[in-house]
Amino acid sequence: MPVAIDHYLFLSLALFSIGVVGVLTRRNVIVMLMSIELILNAVNINLVAFSRYWGTVDGQIFAIFIITDAAAEAAVGLGIILAFFRNRETVLADEMDMMRW
Amino acid sequence: MDSVLFYFFSALAIASAVLMVTRRNIVHSAVFLITALLATAGIFLQLQAEFLFVVQIILYVGGIMVLFVFVIMLVNLDLSLHLMQFNRMKFVSTILAAVLAGQLFTAFWITRNSLNLGPRGEAMAQPHNTESIAQALFQNYMLPFEIASILLLVAMIGAVVMAKRKV
């Protein structure tokens, strides 16, 4: 008996939630970025699962683009972290509050 | 066999994710993210999306995670510097995330039997996954493909500019 789609949905949901918790909770911005990668992966799982159960490849193609985008974003984001670290010597989100009122 | 693989990889993924989020050592978090990504790749394989399985490992793990590790090495501070791993709103955030999860869980649970999906696509079972992707990508999704290439160009330039010592 093949795995029912809802199993994949629950898996995706779990990974998504853990990723959200990581983003909101951790002080280190690198860990925040990694949590964001985790969220994107949860979405990919969802897309591919549905692509499999619909019988089309559109979901997978969307997933390819998401991976592309995640790469670009990680590159730029890490570049920003490096630049910020050079200026302020910190990678903690609490200490990155200059853009306040 | 399907479900065994599925349960194995999903357990691995969730465990890795949880560990990643909670480790004090960033390098440990990175390693656990790698394992989570590898587990995800396994899920892809189990879903007979071979191309994505390969792309996930090469790109995500081999590219992005390597990049992460490089940056971690560059900005790694002494662990004793930060006593707190988690910020002040950890409880509120966890609860809210839990509420969100709960809401979505409820939604999925209630509708788990009414998802009207086609049979497990026989077409997908054909060992032509890469071919189909290629066909769809270069025919139907040509424009997004080109745009994605420009996006990567921009990202590359941006990353170079951001990381330079002197502008």
Place this chain on the structure above:
Amino acid sequence: MNTPLPYFLDHIWLIPLFPLLTAAAMLFFGRRLKNDVVNYLCVGSVALSFIHSVGAFFQLLSLPAGERVASKILFDWIPATPFHAADGSLRYFSAPWGFQLDPLSAVMILIVTGVGLLIHVYSTGYMAQEGGYYRFFGYLNLFMFSMLMLVLANNMLVMFVGWEGVGTCSYLLIGFYFHKKSASDAGKKAFIVNRVGDAGFLLGIFMTSALLGTINFNEIGPALANGHFASGDPRITAIALLLFVGAAGKSAQIPLYVWLPDAMEGPTPVSALIHAATMVTAGVYMVTRMNYVYQLSPTALEVVGVIGAITAIFAASIGVVQNDIKKVLAYSTVSQLGYMFLACGVGAFTAGIFHLMTHAFFKGLLFLAAGSVIHALSGEQDMRKMGGLAKKIPVTYWTMLIATLAIAGIFPFAGFLSKDLILGKTYEKDVMLWLIGYFTAGMTAFYMFRLIFMTFHGQSRVDHEVEHHIHESPKSMLIPLVILAALSITGGWLSWPEIFGGNSRFVHFLEPVIAVPHLAREEATKGPGSPLGELKLMLLSEGLVVLGIFFAWYLYIKRTSLPGKIAKSLNGFYELVYHKYYVDEIYDAMFVNRAKDLGLALGAFDRNIVDGLGVNGAGWLTRAISRLSMWWDTWIVDGSVRLGSRIVWILSFPVRMIQDGSMQHYMLLIVIGLLGFAAYYFHLWHVAGH
């Protein structure tokens, strides 16, 4: 009268006009003229007036006796203005600008222009070295105009114009040396005291208009007759007394005489013309003009007579002890004016006018001669510093002696005849008044000869440097003296007493003017019933006069130390009389200081209340309001603006707090939003039918 009047009678209005024109000329461009030009203009205009006066007089004589009136109206000055009299009837007040020549005004214009001309000539010499030469003659001519208007007027209001005019000119001329405080003070005193009299005169004019309906001199007589006023009617008495108040002010009778002695501050020609010959006689002229009114009021006549007599003896007593030559003459003038009013008071109006004429001659001469003496002594006026001048300034001496004989009343000089006429009429009416007049005559003789002896005879008490410069005056000053001396001798011969042949031409001439013709004729006959009684009176007065002259000789030539001893022994009395019975001081305390007090009180009121409350109060109020305004602006107007901004600030607090720079906070908000969306879609899905 449809036949046109002869030239001079038709042109009597030119007589005041000539001096008016030259006065105006002096006003506009007198400053630039040389003294010679001023002489030709000003003296010339008076000469023209004199010629016209003489011409008019003779042409008047040519008219029959009962018709000797020539009127000339130039224009309707005040047209008939209606008003309601006290009894409710509608009356009219009108005054034409009219001139009238009749015997009385003819006599007056001859005196005014004749003596005036002589004094003008005299002034060209006397004022030759003074500054403001053109100003002096301008004022003098203006005075001539005013006096001639007064005398030639045909109604009371035009006469009042002249009345005021002479008062003003008197002020201007007394204060001619305006740099001297005493002179300007004297001018002010003269004008103010005159004003008091003028108030009475004006009230008299108004009452006359209200009662009789007219102020024209020709119409008053008929109006009185038509009104059937009883003798002694209180209204008539009131008019008469009010008019007399004016006369007392102008002619320096008690109690308004105080200005005349002070008026000696003016130049001597002014004293001669104004305060001897002409202006001061205006009061007598006015009373004589209004004789119709006075004769209807025995009370008023009595008042006039009594005041005249008392003034005469009072002033004479002060004159006896004065040491300034001009002051003696001033008090003498007041005294002689008293005689004239005494005459009017007993009904002998023509006698009063006769004495006015002779007085103009000898008093004018006395003042001019005194001026000559002062001129010779380089300004010395104190008789104690004179003496022994007779040989040195002979012409002055002889003319002054003639005048003194005239005023003392020596037969047959002018003063004797006129004074005797008055005393004769007075004896008939009231022996008491005659007695006063009699003794005054004696005192007059005494103090006048005292003046002569102290000034011209005896040891010379003159200051050493002054003595070197003693010189006779120039011809321009001496000729008028001689002419006036001649007139002082012959002037009285117009009215020769009955017992010596009788010549009452003067009295007859003035007859038509006097209300009761038979009274005038009585004057002509003179004397208390019999010529013999008259002779007795004459001898009595001559005797007293000679006695007075003897006393003067004794005290001031024979035993010159005696006057000093007498003065010391009568010390208190002497001081009283010397200080003019302290009348000026009494007036000061009673009236002048009260006026000053009023001024000070009003000043204090102005300072404290008007300025204090009003001006400063307004300032304080303005500042208070501005402070209130400032508070309003700061707290209410600005406050509402600030309130608005503070409300926004307060309301923005929660919104501000959101943007704290922390990424994770923002992300939490996103998650919360997500929760919201999820809940919403749940709800929709639920509602849609599950």
